[in-house]
Each structure stands twice: as structure tokens, then as C-alpha cells.
Amino acid sequence: MDETRVPDELARLWRITPESRLGRPARLDVARVVDAAVELADREGLAAATLPKVAESLGVTKMSLYRYVGSKDELLALMQDAAIGPVPSSLDGTGPWRARLRLWAVEQRDGLARHPWLATAPVSGPPKGPNMIGWLDAGLRALRESSLDWGAKVGVVMLVSEYVRSSAQLVQGLESGREAGQDQAAAERDYGRAMASLVSPERFPDAAALFSSALFEDTGDDTAQQDFDFGLDLILDGVAAAVER
Structure with missing residues (x-):
């Protein structure tokens, strides 16, 4: 690809640096700005990662960003x-599609847990950055040994990712x-008991039977898992049925 024709936002996303110019080196670069924004989001939530706050954390003006x-x-x-981030090394290589796709999903979940x-x-659209493309590539590679065509592979990767x-x-x-300090199992027990006292079988017969x-009462220790x-x-059972067809 001719780098001179890459839109500015994609060039910054892929860290394609412009030709060097004479003069004092820039105090900032894209990586420092992004790192500061991610740190703010990790610490205070996404809403905190505004351009003014990022600028303040870096000691510069908003316009300079x-x-x-x-x-x-x-x-x-x-x-x-x-x-x-980059795709972890655990996703290198190929193998049975179901095990590889499950691992891909678990690794992606762990990445979201690090940055809630x-x-x-x-x-705002399909993947464009190098890390996002890397995860797409790893998802497609997980399905390499399946019999699915490209359209189906993309659909599966999107479904699992979502x-x-x-x-x-x-x-x-x-x-x-x-409540603070309450684990998920206790929260589910409290919820079930409260709903059992409120949901009448005459009005909601199947929901009442559920509660x-x-x-x-017996949810186990790690209900989220x-x-x-x-x-x-x-x-994955649905994907297996598609592969069989």
C-alpha cells in the first residue's frame, strides 16, 4: 500500500510516522497520548478519558493534542x-476448530476484564487497527480446519466476539x-427469594415455577464462569452444526 495515500487517522492507528522534519523533537507522540487516555479510562471509567483531561494529565493544552x-x-x-493489545502467544498455531475458538473467546474475555x-x-465500525486485525486473524485461524467459507467464518468470529x-x-x-462485599451466588439467592415472594403463579405461572x-438456592461458587x-x-454447538452441514 502507498503510505502517502493512507488517511491520517489510519496512519496514526498503524503508527505510520510522517517523514522526519528538522528541528526540536516533539514532546509528545500518539503512543503517549493514547497511553494517558487508557490509564484515565482504567482508573476512572471511559467517560473520564476526555481530550481536556488527557491534556491535563500530560501537562499540555487540549489544542496541542x-x-x-x-x-x-x-x-x-x-x-x-x-x-x-496484541494477540497472546497461546493463540499461535492451528488445531481442532472448537478448542481453538473456545480459547480465542476466553483470551478475549480476559482482555476485557483487564480494561472493563x-x-x-x-x-464504530469493523476492525481497523493492527491489534484488532490481529484478533480477527486469530479468530479466522481458529476456524481454518473447519469446512466453513469465508462469509461463515467472519459471521462466527463476530458472533463469538459479541x-x-x-x-x-x-x-x-x-x-x-x-451489595458491597456480596458475591454473585449470594446475590442470586437473595434475588430468587425476593422474586418468589412477589411473583404469583396465577399471573406468571412459568416464572413463578422458576423462582x-x-x-x-444452589448456584455454585462461580456463577459468572x-x-x-x-x-x-x-x-459452539451451533457452529458445529453448521460445519457438519
Whole structure:
């Protein structure tokens, strides 16, 4: 690709540096700006990673940042690509598609756990940055030994990725909604008991039967892991059926 024709926002995303100019070296670069923004988001949430706050943390003016980041939306794209990081070495190589795709999903979930704001950050289009493309490549490689065509492979990768993202959002929502110091199993037991006392079988017969069952009393120690595994297995079963067809 002719680098001179790459749009500025993509050049910054891929760290394609312009030709060097004579003079004093720049105090900042794209990487420092993005690192500062990610640090703010990790510490205070995505809403805190504004251009004025990033500038303040770096000791510069907001206007000076536009030399390195074209807009708030571009900053978010840079942050997402930086935070998801390179694909871990555990995803190198090939093998049975189901085991490889499961590992891909688990590694992606772990990446979202390191930067919780990633799960709720808006999606503004297909992957464009080098790290995002790396994860796409690893997902496609996981399916290399399947019989799926390219369209189906992309669809599977998107489906599994969105499931991981939604699962992370659900876990965050449940964590924020429970009492301080209360684990998820205890929160589910309290919820089940409260609903059992409110939901009448005359008005909600099947929901009442659910809440009067032992499901919420015996949830196990790590309900989030159980729920994640159950949903992922359902998706992988569907992919297996598509592969068989």
C-alpha cells in the first residue's frame, strides 16, 4: 500500500510516522497520548478519558493534542486498539476448530476484564487497527480446519466476539448492582427469594415455577464462569452444526 495515500487517522492507528522534519523533537507522540487516555479510562471509567483531561494529565493544552489525535472518536479508536493489545502467544498455531475458538473467546474475555470499559465502549465500525486485525486473524485461524467459507467464518468470529462482549457487560452490571462485599451466588439467592415472594403463579405461572425451584438456592461458587461456559457451548454447538452441514 502507498503510505502517502493512507488517511491520517489510519496512519496514526498503524503508527505510520510522517517523514522526519528538522528541528526540536516533539514532546509528545500518539503512543503517549493514547497511553494517558487508557490509564484515565482504567482508573476512572471511559467517560473520564476526555481530550481536556488527557491534556491535563500530560501537562499540555487540549489544542496541542490535535497534532496527534484528530478527534474524540479517533482517540476512542486508538484507545480500543491499544487496550485490547496484541494477540497472546497461546493463540499461535492451528488445531481442532472448537478448542481453538473456545480459547480465542476466553483470551478475549480476559482482555476485557483487564480494561472493563472496553466492553461498554461504542463500536464504530469493523476492525481497523493492527491489534484488532490481529484478533480477527486469530479468530479466522481458529476456524481454518473447519469446512466453513469465508462469509461463515467472519459471521462466527463476530458472533463469538459479541457474545464475549455482552457477557462482560452483564458481569459488570451484576457486580455494580449487588451489595458491597456480596458475591454473585449470594446475590442470586437473595434475588430468587425476593422474586418468589412477589411473583404469583396465577399471573406468571412459568416464572413463578422458576423462582420456587432450587435453581437460585444452589448456584455454585462461580456463577459468572458457569454462565459464560453455558452460553459459549451453545454457540459452539451451533457452529458445529453448521460445519457438519
